[in-house]
Amino acid sequence: MEFVRSMRPMVVVLAMCCVAASTAIVAAARADDFNDYPTSARAEYVFGCLKANGETRQAIDQCSCSIDVIASLIPYDRYVTAETVLSMSQVRGNLGGEFRSSAQAASALNDLRRAQAEAEVRCF
Numbered sequence: 678m679e680f681v682r683s684m685r686p687m688v689v690v691l692a693m694c695c696v697a698a699s700t701a702i703v704a705a706a707r708a709d710d711f712n713d714y715p716t717s718a719r720a721e722y723v724f725g726c727l728k729a730n731g732e733t734r735q736a737i738d739q740c741s742c743s744i745d746v747i748a749s750l751i752p753y754d755r756y757v758t759a760e761t762v763l764s765m766s767q768v769r770g771n772l773g774g775e776f777r778s779s780a781q782a783a784s785a786l787n788d789l790r791r792a793q794a795e796a797e798v799r800c801f
Contacts, residue, residue, distance in 0.1 A: 722744040744796075762776050
């Protein structure tokens with residue numbers, strides 16, 4: 678009986694360690710999901726954002742915040758699709774028309790615009 682009582686604190690500590698370790702693993706998985714945007718894509722976004730918002734120190738912080746928010750809301754492959762649609766929809770003629778009229782293209786573009794609007798609210 679004494680042995681069981683003496684083991685209780687160790688069992689509690691062991692359980693707490695297991696919970697902490699599993700929380701760390703989940704947090705690392707979320708961080709990996711959040712960081713699926715390559716550095717070059719983040720830098721390209723920030724450079725474009727700086728051009729649009731004035732090249733100030735405050736704009737650097739706001740633009741960096743903005744791409745972080747976007748990355749937290751939409752996966753990178755969806756971001757690439759939306760950026761492609763945005764670029765190709767500016768092409769004149771039939772090719773550009775396909776990107777302007779496609780339901781899938783419009784959906785990807787709407788996702789990006791919603792994420793950008795959320796980033797605007799949070800960062801600017």
